[in-house]
Amino acid sequence: MQRIDDANRQAMDRILSADPVLVDVIPAAEAIPTLQDRMILHAGPPVDWERMCGPMRGAVAGIAVFEGWAADLQEAEAMAGAGAFDFQPNHHFDAVGPMTGMTTAGQWVMVVENRRFGNRAYCTINEGLGKVMRFGGNDAEVLDRLRWLRDSFGPAMGRALRSGDGVPLKSLVARGLSMGDEMHQRNVACTGLMLRALAPALAATADDTAGLSKALAFIGGNDQFFLNIAMTMGKAIMDPVRGIDGSSLVTAMSRNGTDFGIRVSGTGDTWFTAPVEMPEGLYFPGFTEADANPDMGDSTIVETIGLGGFAMGAAPAVAGFVGAGSASDAANFTRAMGEITYGDNPEWSIPGLDYLGVPTGIDIRLVVETGLAPTINTGIAHREPGIGQVGAGVVRAPMACFEAALQAFAASVGVA
Amino acid sequence: MSAAAANGAAAGTAIVINQLRKGFYLDSVALMRFSRSIAAMPGVEEAALMMGTPANRRIMADAGLLNQTGEAAGGGDLILAIRAKTRPSAEQALTQSQALLDQPAAPGVGATAWRPRTLRAAVKHLPEANLALISVPGDFAIAEARKAIRRGLHAMIFSDNVSLAAEAALKQEAQTLGRLVMGPDCGTAIINGAPLAFANNVPRGAVGIIGASGTGIQEVSCLIGQYGGGISHAIGVGGRDLANEIGGVSTLMALDALASDAATAHLVLISKPPPAAVMARVLERVAGMGKPVTVCFIGAGIMPMPVNATQVFSLKDAARTALGLRQNGDTTPLKAPSDIRAPAERIAGQNTVRGLFSGGTLCAEAQAIFIAADARVASNAPIPGAGQIPATPPGHQLLDLGDDSYTRGRPHPMIDPMVRDQPIIDALSDGAVAVILLDLVIGFGAHHDPAGHLAATVMTHRQQDGPVVIASVTGTEADPQIRSVQIAKLEAAGIHVAPTNADAAAWSLLAAGPTVAA
Numbered sequence: 001m002q003r004i005d006d007a008n009r010q011a012m013d014r015i016l017s018a019d020p021v022l023v024d025v026i027p028a029a030e031a032i033p034t035l036q037d038r039m040i041l042h043a044g045p046p047v048d049w050e051r052m053c054g055p056m057r058g059a060v061a062g063i064a065v066f067e068g069w070a071a072d073l074q075e076a077e078a079m080a081g082a083g084a085f086d087f088q089p090n091h092h093f094d095a096v097g098p099m100t101g102m103t104t105a106g107q108w109v110m111v112v113e114n115r116r117f118g119n120r121a122y123c124t125i126n127e128g129l130g131k132v133m134r135f136g137g138n139d140a141e142v143l144d145r146l147r148w149l150r151d152s153f154g155p156a157m158g159r160a161l162r163s164g165d166g167v168p169l170k171s172l173v174a175r176g177l178s179m180g181d182e183m184h185q186r187n188v189a190c191t192g193l194m195l196r197a198l199a200p201a202l203a204a205t206a207d208d209t210a211g212l213s214k215a216l217a218f219i220g221g222n223d224q225f226f227l228n229i230a231m232t233m234g235k236a237i238m239d240p241v242r243g244i245d246g247s248s249l250v251t252a253m254s255r256n257g258t259d260f261g262i263r264v265s266g267t268g269d270t271w272f273t274a275p276v277e278m279p280e281g282l283y284f285p286g287f288t289e290a291d292a293n294p295d296m297g298d299s300t301i302v303e304t305i306g307l308g309g310f311a312m313g314a315a316p317a318v319a320g321f322v323g324a325g326s327a328s329d330a331a332n333f334t335r336a337m338g339e340i341t342y343g344d345n346p347e348w349s350i351p352g353l354d355y356l357g358v359p360t361g362i363d364i365r366l367v368v369e370t371g372l373a374p375t376i377n378t379g380i381a382h383r384e385p386g387i388g389q390v391g392a393g394v395v396r397a398p399m400a401c402f403e404a405a406l407q408a409f410a411a412s413v414g415v416a
Numbered sequence: 417m418s419a420a421a422a423n424g425a426a427a428g429t430a431i432v433i434n435q436l437r438k439g440f441y442l443d444s445v446a447l448m449r450f451s452r453s454i455a456a457m458p459g460v461e462e463a464a465l466m467m468g469t470p471a472n473r474r475i476m477a478d479a480g481l482l483n484q485t486g487e488a489a490g491g492g493d494l495i496l497a498i499r500a501k502t503r504p505s506a507e508q509a510l511t512q513s514q515a516l517l518d519q520p521a522a523p524g525v526g527a528t529a530w531r532p533r534t535l536r537a538a539v540k541h542l543p544e545a546n547l548a549l550i551s552v553p554g555d556f557a558i559a560e561a562r563k564a565i566r567r568g569l570h571a572m573i574f575s576d577n578v579s580l581a582a583e584a585a586l587k588q589e590a591q592t593l594g595r596l597v598m599g600p601d602c603g604t605a606i607i608n609g610a611p612l613a614f615a616n617n618v619p620r621g622a623v624g625i626i627g628a629s630g631t632g633i634q635e636v637s638c639l640i641g642q643y644g645g646g647i648s649h650a651i652g653v654g655g656r657d658l659a660n661e662i663g664g665v666s667t668l669m670a671l672d673a674l675a676s677d678a679a680t681a682h683l684v685l686i687s688k689p690p691p692a693a694v695m696a697r698v699l700e701r702v703a704g705m706g707k708p709v710t711v712c713f714i715g716a717g718i719m720p721m722p723v724n725a726t727q728v729f730s731l732k733d734a735a736r737t738a739l740g741l742r743q744n745g746d747t748t749p750l751k752a753p754s755d756i757r758a759p760a761e762r763i764a765g766q767n768t769v770r771g772l773f774s775g776g777t778l779c780a781e782a783q784a785i786f787i788a789a790d791a792r793v794a795s796n797a798p799i800p801g802a803g804q805i806p807a808t809p810p811g812h813q814l815l816d817l818g819d820d821s822y823t824r825g826r827p828h829p830m831i832d833p834m835v836r837d838q839p840i841i842d843a844l845s846d847g848a849v850a851v852i853l854l855d856l857v858i859g860f861g862a863h864h865d866p867a868g869h870l871a872a873t874v875m876t877h878r879q880q881d882g883p884v885v886i887a888s889v890t891g892t893e894a895d896p897q898i899r900s901v902q903i904a905k906l907e908a909a910g911i912h913v914a915p916t917n918a919d920a921a922a923w924s925l926l927a928a929g930p931t932v933a934a
Contacts, residue, residue: 286479
């Protein structure tokens with residue numbers, strides 16, 4: 001017990017002492033040298049083409065066309081089925097990706113550096129709302145936007161960031177929490193704060209005013225622009241927590257639309273998986289739960305650091321996806337997550353909960369003991385390829401992941 | 417805010433209505449909830465309330481919800497869009513949408529309180545707490561209690577079905593940690609004026625009670641209140657604390673605690689007669705505590721007592737002695753009210769008392785009264801001197817209906833008085849029964865109106881020349897059920913209500929007559 005307590009204290013110290021800074025936007029191939037041609041990084045634990053859900057297949061086809069590996073979607077699907085692509089989880093390459101989470105060599109990725117530990121994490125740029133690749137969209141409009149992000153926006157944002165010392169994220173997130181963001185469903189405040197931080201440098205380093213205007217409008221018009229930054233930050237914070245012998249804290253939660261997987265510090269890089277669950281939520285006009293794909297994406301890294309569903313009390317409206325949607329419901333979600341976490345993060349507090357720090361450091365022992373699975377706020381993709389987002393809601397991590405992890409963890413600390 | 421004229425357009429055979437509220441913002445999740453409720457209205461095919469951003473307008477267009485009105489919306493405008501089978505349906509949905517937008521949010525509606533799921537979270541939430549009440553299935557009770565004492569909390573364990581060995585191990589650990597374990601199977605406690613589980617709203621005062629029995633504590637604490645006294649603390653220890661395997665660990669700790677408690681001037685100890693070794697240890701501790709102690713081992717014979725201790729044989733006398741209302745050797749005169757039908761009026765063969773108790777110690781006290789009066793009595797939970805049912809031939813029968821054999825898979829009769837209905841109905845039509853003797857326990861945790869239920873049962877099933885019914889009510893005027901209200905309901909049904917359980921037992925013997933005397 002003492003050994004586990006000591007290990008968890010060390011893990012918590014590493015989480016709380018992290019210093020994540022958004023420093024750059026660069027080509028993925030440069031950020032991740034091992035990212036080869038025809039290699040596709042996806043969200044979640046490992047999954048092969050046969051077991052991939054519809055939207056992830058749609059995204060794979062789209063990204064293959066974007067990369068020029070296939071002439072069209074049909075050819076791309078045929079190639080995928082024939083084993084032409086090397087599928088690997090983002091998490092194995094210091095990266096994360098929302099929903100389908102496609103990361104390939106030709107895309108540009110944002111870079112968050114954890115200056116306390118010197119590690120870096122990567123994530124693509126958020127494409128916006130509606131029909132987008134992360135929700136399985138893959139038509140010409142989707143691909144054109146990706147090309148613009150690669151050819152224009154990504155380089156511009158990289159230049160802007162390199163012209164200064166980067167944007168420190170911890171204090172920005174703290175302000176966002178006080179302004180109603182929980183950093184998974186709600187990123188309006190942090191997107192605005194980031195726009196404010198970036199705009200002068202974007203202007204100072206811009207090639208032309210039309211491009212600058214489009215870049216500023218893109219950030220300002222995308223309420224979820226900050227989500228991918230929050231995710232990169234989450235990955236940068238949690239990676240130094242991996243592999244602490246005897247620690248029962250979760251270092252990653254992630255889903256590929258088929259399986260939900262978690263990693264635990266004390267059991268290293270092993271994934272403990274279980275079938276993903278179906279979110280409960282609300283749907284856009286024209287869609288119902290019959291259209292919904294189960295839970296998907298690496299975005300649960302934000303819950304892993306105490307945001308998203310864990311910070312629901314900061315964004316009461318989000319609780320409206322389930323139940324009565326009262327502000328006290330939202331607060332109760334946050335308090336309930338305090339039952340399964342090591343402690344609170346005093347730097348990230350929620351004014352409406354008397355400045356309670358967000359519950360941080362998911363302990364698999366507490367999850368199994370209480371029967372309380374982590375609460376996750378999420379978008380909902382259409383289950384067919386090529387359609388996109390159809391709703392949003394709240395979902396639970398499957399308990400079976402934590403039970404399996406606890407057994408392996410018990411063995412790792414010599415408890416039969 | 418201004419509403420543009422409703423603009424209907426046909427999409428196929430359906431009617432599409434769009435309306436704008438310019439410059440009206442509402443949170444998207446709130447709007448999605450409204451949309452869902454409007455879409456569910458009769459005749460409505462699809463509906464959406466959305467801010468008019470380009471992305472949203474596109475979603476609405478794809479869903480066949482947009483006409484020129486909606487298309488003209490800006491990002492700061494709210495679009496109300498409805499597609500319905502008929503124009504009246506569409507207009508009704510639009511009216512309903514407007515009503516939803518205009519209804520003022522009722523403060524506090526849907527508010528929910530947070531309840532911690534674990535001791536860990538509860539302690540964090542309420543760091544000044546020093547006691548945990550544990551009521552979980554018996555298999556888990558010890559584990560939870562162990563967590564409690566290791567966090568520095570005293571523990572009251574309401575759960576039963578805990579093994580004797582587990583109880584012993586827990587109490588030993590608690591003793592080394594200096595924490596008191598009340599229970600397992602502890603139904604009643606009053607700590608610092610806070611009633612826990614089944615307890616009554618009694619005045620605070622100078623008498624401390626330690627009891628291995630829930631209803632014993634309830635009767636004594638209520639009578640002390642009724643006689644003008646009050647309670648400092650009432651500590652339940654669980655029915656088996658004085659067993660040899662446990663050795664009275666909690667009883668001894670409770671004695672020490674009350675010995676040093678400034679608010680406690682007099683102690684009452686209530687239990688079944690303990691085994692000799694444990695009794696010796698308990699009485700030794702009593703002898704050394706320097707405060708007067710009233711000892712009530714229900715069913716025990718006369719025993720040598722330390723000089724500061726007084727032995728009594730009924731709960732009623734325990735209450736009176738604790739308040740100095742009774743001298744040693746004083747006996748309460750037994751006189752039934754004159755309106756109880758005399759034995760001479762009985763029809764032939766009607767000569768036994770059938771006691772149907774919800775409280776185990778109340779049943780034991782009644783047995784003790786019978787035995788002291790030399791009346792032969794049997795019970796499913798016999799005290800020394802009483803026969804064991806069913807091995808004993810018919811005679812006076814005093815049954816504890818709260819005993820495990822009756823309550824397995826059913827609620828306790830204090831919670832659900834229906835459990836007692838059938839035995840009462842049977843007794844009302846039993847030609848051998850002269851008196852039905854009942855207890856009624858009210859207070860926190862008990863049924864909201866046991867007297868009303870009992871009165872109805874008796875009135876419905878009473879027979880011509882059937883048995884008389886005698887009862888007592890354990891409770892106070894300050895209890896939620898209000899003792900005088902409960903008594904009035906019983907008396908209105910022709911039930912004789914004695915001031916105490918002991919008196920009810922004595923009345924029932926007088927009413928049944930001496931026929932079955934040993």
